[in-house]
Amino acid sequence: MLLVADLALLALLASGATAHADTVVLAIAGSVDEVLTNIRNWLMGILAGLATVFLTIGGVRRVFGGGDPGEQEKAKECFKAAGIGYALAALAPLVVTVLKGIVGA
Template structure:
């Protein structure tokens, strides 16, 4: 019985001392920061990610188009499929070049 009561007293004393030692502001000094990074850094990270993804997919389509062209053997339908893959690769590379410009426009709209 004595041990349990003394343990409660010691625990209560430690908790109360910690509450008095730890400073707690009574009011907010300024606006709380919600994001870990500022908006321009976030937009830059998104730009790098989008450009990398677009270049990767465009390269994949370019490879597929080249393989189809090499294995076509003069078949017009396979040559048309390879031309379509080349066109898609060109669109992907164009979007990869335009992605930073488009994301900077979005950043201007947001106000970053």
């Protein structure tokens, strides 16, 4: 059985049939500046999206928490997290500017 497998492998390798994979380029960046701009846009989108999720969770906790002080405190923490997320999203262009200075773009 092992001999048959070895012969099949040898025949496959000796046949000269090679697989040619066409290279598919998904994204081409023209410059480092363009790459950093894309990073900024993605960073801002992700941070703003997460902040919106925390804002929504905080609002739901606030409304459905009723008079429960524990739920009200958790809602406040969600609102703080949302505020921090929006602040970081607003600072994303500053981070990219610093990276541009480091890279020299």
